[in-house]
Amino acid sequence: MRPEDWLTQFIEIVAALAAAPIFLGWVSQCRAWLQNRRAPSLWLPYRNIRKLFHKEAVIAQNASRLFRLAPYVVFGTMVLAAAIIPSMGTRLPLVVSADAIALVGLFATARVFMALAAMDIGTAFGTLGARREMMVGFLAEPALLMVIFVASLLSASTALPAITEHLATQTLGLDPALAFTAVAFTLVLLAENARIPVDNPSTHLELTMIHEAMLLEYSARHLALMEWTTALKLFNYACIGFALFIPWGVATGHIGPLGLAVAIPTLAVKLALAGGGLALIETLCAKLRVMRAPEFLATAYLFAVLGLLVHVMLGARG
Amino acid sequence: MPMRRWWDRAQALAGAPSLRGVGVCAEDWLQAARDVAAAGGRLLSLWGSGEPRDTESAAIYAAYLSDLGVLILQLPIERKTGDESGDYPGLEEIFPAASRLQRAAFDISGVRSSDPDRRPWLRHGKDYDFVRVDGEGVHEIAVGPVHAGTIEPGHFRFSVVGEKVLRLEERLGYTHKGVEQRFTELPILEAHRLAARVCGDSAVAYSWAYCQALEGISGCVIPARAAWLRAAFLELERVANHLGDLGALGNDAGFAFGLAQFSRLKEELLRAVSAALGQRYLLDAIVPGGTTVDLSPEAGRALANTVRKVCEEATELRAIYDEHSGVRDRFTGAGRLAPELAIRLGVLGLVGRASGQPLDARVDLPCAPYTELAVSKVVQSGGDVAARVAVRFEELAVSARLLERMLEGLPPGGHVENIEAPTDGTFGAGLIEGWRGPVLIALEAGPGGSIRRCHPHDSSWQGWPAIEHAIIGNIVADFPLINKSFNLAYSGVDL
Numbered sequence: 001m002r003p004e005d006w007l008t009q010f011i012e013i014v015a016a017l018a019a020a021p022i023f024l025g026w027v028s029q030c031r032a033w034l035q036n037r038r039a040p041s042l043w044l045p046y047r048n049i050r051k052l053f054h055k056e057a058v059i060a061q062n063a064s065r066l067f068r069l070a071p072y073v074v075f076g077t078m079v080l081a082a083a084i085i086p087s088m089g090t091r092l093p094l095v096v097s098a099d100a101i102a103l104v105g106l107f108a109t110a111r112v113f114m115a116l117a118a119m120d121i122g123t124a125f126g127t128l129g130a131r132r133e134m135m136v137g138f139l140a141e142p143a144l145l146m147v148i149f150v151a152s153l154l155s156a157s158t159a160l161p162a163i164t165e166h167l168a169t170q171t172l173g174l175d176p177a178l179a180f181t182a183v184a185f186t187l188v189l190l191a192e193n194a195r196i197p198v199d200n201p202s203t204h205l206e207l208t209m210i211h212e213a214m215l216l217e218y219s220a221r222h223l224a225l226m227e228w229t230t231a232l233k234l235f236n237y238a239c240i241g242f243a244l245f246i247p248w249g250v251a252t253g254h255i256g257p258l259g260l261a262v263a264i265p266t267l268a269v270k271l272a273l274a275g276g277g278l279a280l281i282e283t284l285c286a287k288l289r290v291m292r293a294p295e296f297l298a299t300a301y302l303f304a305v306l307g308l309l310v311h312v313m314l315g316a317r318g
Numbered sequence: 319m320p321m322r323r324w325w326d327r328a329q330a331l332a333g334a335p336s337l338r339g340v341g342v343c344a345e346d347w348l349q350a351a352r353d354v355a356a357a358g359g360r361l362l363s364l365w366g367s368g369e370p371r372d373t374e375s376a377a378i379y380a381a382y383l384s385d386l387g388v389l390i391l392q393l394p395i396e397r398k399t400g401d402e403s404g405d406y407p408g409l410e411e412i413f414p415a416a417s418r419l420q421r422a423a424f425d426i427s428g429v430r431s432s433d434p435d436r437r438p439w440l441r442h443g444k445d446y447d448f449v450r451v452d453g454e455g456v457h458e459i460a461v462g463p464v465h466a467g468t469i470e471p472g473h474f475r476f477s478v479v480g481e482k483v484l485r486l487e488e489r490l491g492y493t494h495k496g497v498e499q500r501f502t503e504l505p506i507l508e509a510h511r512l513a514a515r516v517c518g519d520s521a522v523a524y525s526w527a528y529c530q531a532l533e534g535i536s537g538c539v540i541p542a543r544a545a546w547l548r549a550a551f552l553e554l555e556r557v558a559n560h561l562g563d564l565g566a567l568g569n570d571a572g573f574a575f576g577l578a579q580f581s582r583l584k585e586e587l588l589r590a591v592s593a594a595l596g597q598r599y600l601l602d603a604i605v606p607g608g609t610t611v612d613l614s615p616e617a618g619r620a621l622a623n624t625v626r627k628v629c630e631e632a633t634e635l636r637a638i639y640d641e642h643s644g645v646r647d648r649f650t651g652a653g654r655l656a657p658e659l660a661i662r663l664g665v666l667g668l669v670g671r672a673s674g675q676p677l678d679a680r681v682d683l684p685c686a687p688y689t690e691l692a693v694s695k696v697v698q699s700g701g702d703v704a705a706r707v708a709v710r711f712e713e714l715a716v717s718a719r720l721l722e723r724m725l726e727g728l729p730p731g732g733h734v735e736n737i738e739a740p741t742d743g744t745f746g747a748g749l750i751e752g753w754r755g756p757v758l759i760a761l762e763a764g765p766g767g768s769i770r771r772c773h774p775h776d777s778s779w780q781g782w783p784a785i786e787h788a789i790i791g792n793i794v795a796d797f798p799l800i801n802k803s804f805n806l807a808y809s810g811v812d813l
Contacts (some may be wrong), residue, residue, distance in 0.1 A: 035578040124459040128794075197644060200572045204467025205798040207459075208570075216466065286644030287572025290481060290795040 008089040008251075011260065015267075016082035020235035021045035021228065023271050030279030045231055052224035060121045060217055070117035071218070071225040077110040078232040087239040088263040089251040090161035090168075099158040100148045103240075104141055107192070110229070111137050118214035125206050129213025132290060136198060136210065139297035140191045143184055146304035150181045150311055151244045160243055168247035177314065180307035182245045186281075187300035189237045191293065194230075195278065197285040198293050208287070238274050239267075246270060321357035324350050325386045332534030333746035333761075334527075335685050336387025347393045348407045351380070359384030360664040360677075361413035363758050363775035364420060366427030368395075378406050378429050380416075381747070381758060381775070383666070387683060388749055390760070395429050408433030415664045415780045422813075426498060440491040440812065451477035451485050459794065463492045470808040474797070481793040486786045493812040501772035506532060506739055506763055507606055509772065513759060514601045516774050517810030522548070522555040523752025524759065524774060525604040530685065530748030531761040532606050536740040542729040544608035545686040550724040551600050551609070553717040556753040557625065558587055558599075560710040560717075561632065563805050567707055568639065570799040571648040579635055583628045590624035593617070608734030613725070622725040629718035636711045649704035653788040653800030656701055665784050667755015667777040669804055672709045673701035679751035691720060701788075703803040713753075739767035754778060754807065776810035 025042040032039035041047075059067065081103055083094045098106065115133055118126035152158045154177065155166030191198040194211030203209060206216065215226050243250070249266030251259030288296060328338035342350060351361075362383040368376030376395045381388055395405045408431035409416035420431040421439035430436070437447055450458075456479055463471035471492035477485040497516055501509055513528035514521040526548050533540060561584040568576020588598045594617040595603060603609055613621070639645055655665070657674035670677055680693045696712040698705035742765040750757050755777025764770035785804055789797055 031574070035575050036582070037578050124457075124461075128459065196572050202574070203572075204465070204469075205570065206466040207461060207797050208795045209466075212466075283575055285572070286568075286642060286648055288644065289648065289793065291793055292647075 005089075005091045005093050008260070009083065009092050009094055012088050012092065013079060013083050015264070016087065016232060016235055016239075017079070017228075019271070020231040021049060023235050023238065023275060024231040026272065026275040027234075027279050027282075030276050031282055034279055034283040045227070049224045049228055052219075052227065053221050055220040057220035057222055059219075059222075062121065063217075064120055066113075067117050067120040067217075068222070070113045070120075071222040071229070073113045074110045075225045075229050075232075077106045077113075078229050078236065081106045081236050082232060082239075084160060085236055085239045086161040086164045086243050086250055087267055088260060090165045091253065092161055095159055095161050100152065100160045100163070101145065101158055103160065104144055104148065107144075107233075108137070108141060110233075114214055114226075118217075121217045123217065125209070125213045125216050128207075129210055129216075132210040132293075133214060136191050136293055136297065139294055140188050140300070143297055143300040143304050144188045144192070146301060146308060147181045147185045147188065147244070150177055150304065150307045153308070153311055153315075154178070160240070164243045164247045164250055165252045167244070168250055168252055177307045177311035178245060180303050180310060182241075184300045184303035184307065185241055185244065187296065187303070189241065190278075190281065191297055191300070193234045193237055196282040197288045198296060200287050208290075210290075235271075238271060241274070242267070242270050321353045321359060321384060321386070324353060324391075325384075325389060328389055331390065331746050332537075332744070333531040334388060334534070334683065334749035334758075336683050337390070337747055337749070338387060339390040339392065339745070341392045341394065344393065344407060347378075347380075347391065348409075350391055351382075351409050351412045354382045354384060354389070355412050357384055359389075360666065361409065361415050361419075361780075362388060362666070362756065363760070363773070363779070364409070364416055364423060365760065365773040365775070366395075366423035366429040367762075367771045368427050368429065376405075376427065376429050378423065378427075379760065379773075380409070381760070383677070383756070385682075388747070388758075390747065404430045404432030406431060410435070413664055414662065415783060418783070419779060426813075440494045442491055442494075446489055448475045448487050448489075449485070453479075453484075455479045456484060463489075472808055476794055476797070478794050481795065483789050483792055483794050483797070486789045486797075488782055488786060490782065490808065491812050493809045495813070497813045498771075498773060501769050502764070504769060505767050506761075506769050507737065507767060509769055510604065510606055511602065513772075513774065514604070516813070517776060517807045518599065518601070519559055520555065520752040520754060520757060520776070520807070520810065521599055521601045522551045522604060523750045523757040525601075526552065527748035527750040527757045527759040527774075528761065528772075529604055529606050530750065531746045531759050532740070532748075533737065534748070535744040535746040535761065535763060536606075536738055538607055538735055538737040540608050540735050541731045541733060542686065543612075543731045544733045544735070546724055546728050547609045547611075547613060547733055548604055549687050549691075550613075550721060550728075551595075551603050552750065552752070553721050553724065554587070554591055554621075554625075555600060557629070557714055557717050557721070558584055558591075559753045560714050561587065561628070563802070564632070564635075564639075564707065564710055566802055566805075567649075567703070567799065568645065570802050571645050573642065573645050576635070576639065576645075580632075583631055583635075587624060587628050590621050594621040605734065607737035608732070610734075612733045613728065618725040618728065622722055625718055625721045625725070629714055632711070632714050639707065639711075646704070648796075648799060649707055650702060652703040652796050653785075653792055653803060654700070654702040655784050655788040657699055659787055660701065660784065663784050663787065664780050666780050667751070668709055668713070668753065669706065669777075669781045669784060669806075670755070671696055672698050672705040674699040677756075679749055679756045683749060685750075687724075691723065693720065703800060706803040739763070742766075743770075752777075754805070754810075755781070774810070774813070776807045778806035778811045781806045782811065 029039040115130035118130040199210040328340035362381040410433040425441040459476040461474040473489035514525035565577040565580025660673035740763040747760040758775040762771040
């Protein structure tokens, strides 16, 4: 590994940490505009995190060590995930630590810790949220794995940077297999990031919450980390989407300063468009009944399988 | 003895139209309730008088709503000390809505019914015995009175299996502030201001009901213009609240676009009301003898234009709500209150009209100026959230038509009349169809322009128990939406 690669790696992690809250702020802004409301500041998620870090943490008396530990574990897994997703360059030294399947495992680890922490205090809402989250999770993970399998089959690798490099160097053209999987991935993204129509990130109704219900007992720095994690997770999912479906603009090969000079603005443009698209979906949809979430995720799985079938059929012909 | 006999025995009371009252003994109390129920009548309200520690002059009152009008029964009570059988026969078996009213009457006036449920309702402090549901996989979710959002306090105890609700029990009374006690400390000619503040979103309905009762017992006839103005205020209040609810219902279904649009419309209306009448929520628009404000022809026209525009836009938004598959899926079938159940529970007002109960005091027991206006009743039979949304949309249109007529055709003349304090011991009641349902205010004058007893009743008393039934079998995540579709008063019932 060359020193520049480590530099790319470092910049990528820092960029993910810095850009994630802004991306969340951007989605909120777009949502507000689409609903004819005055938009909140782009920096609002940042201010919120800063405010929370300055507050005194209040923890339930019966909280175990797991409850205190969970925010750090969850945050850590998301940072590691950000490190192995090729958002700017594909030569990432940390990539050897985990491939795309392990990435799904990382998300699962975060989910398990969050659910355990939510149940730790023993309130009805935490348990309710954890149970719903696990229901969404165990349906979303297979769909996500299936999406990754299609991409892996196309590029004969399960390492995300390798997939990206392979796809980015293909001639520009619509691969029907990838088109189906892109739909599946979008559905998984909505479900996994607690967005409408599966969950409502801006609700104050504790009985309808999934993700937010798990955070109800957290405060101050723990909550700040959890919120940052939420933003980071959305950012990571967006970057996985870019890596699989619109990899163009990512610096392939050993990166120089020029490569980054192209990669960073490209990423910004992609994020801006993705944020707008996400806000549009969220404005057009109402929230599904909780019991309809399995149908929603079954659809995602179906699309991913269709993608796989299309790939197999086209592959057999070619 | 059929219902008609009780009606004939009763004497006309002052205040609301078709209002009669009669004193009864304990046996008649129960028999009259059975006869009213047999004739298809409903329990409108039940309240006690007398202090908890007072040993004399206690009484219990029941107001029934029937085709004939409002019949108020009074049962004087001789308090039996140390007797556990109760001071008067309970009505719970005949009218389920009586249960909580009787418990509240005991908390306030110390008169106890013979019904078995004697848990305190308004009086908090001791542990409350919730009904427990046992069984495999059943667990309890306790929600409130402090919620994750800034909303009214109410405690809801769900017994669920997975996501499915087996039972809901409500616990209210967290906003109890001693309104009835406060009434007795105020001069009778000034207490309309308190009446307007019993339940802030129904300020017009409450203050009008109070003034109707007061004007009735003091023999004051208000000018025609005042009556028309009051009706216009009432319809403006209805439109504003329906707009707010429709937005909130969209938001609770995760459709924030609806909230943004309806909030905008409501705000436009409130600003127009403020420009024309000087107040946004009309808390001090109605006074005994008339109204505080008059409406100039230009202001009336401007207000009418805004109402028309707002209601036209609401019609466009209705098309979006109706055609949006996600919103429709959430609304349809959620929280169904079947018409048969609505009859059994004696539900009134908007909730009743969404469950096939065609009761609207503006049509059934009209006071001026509704006697001259053809109000069309809006009735839906679905009983689900979608039906309650549809009733709101249709009532918006009806109110818009009424307002157009009212604002541009106000009769000439003054808008306020002099009024004298009524004589000691006179008793009357006012009944006004607010946006939620009928608001009844029973008023008894004391000596020297004081109030002996004033009881405000909100139709939410009948609505709250209905939610407990409507939620059964639904998923717990749908509760906020169902609750919002009822949108019942907290302050109005906690008193």
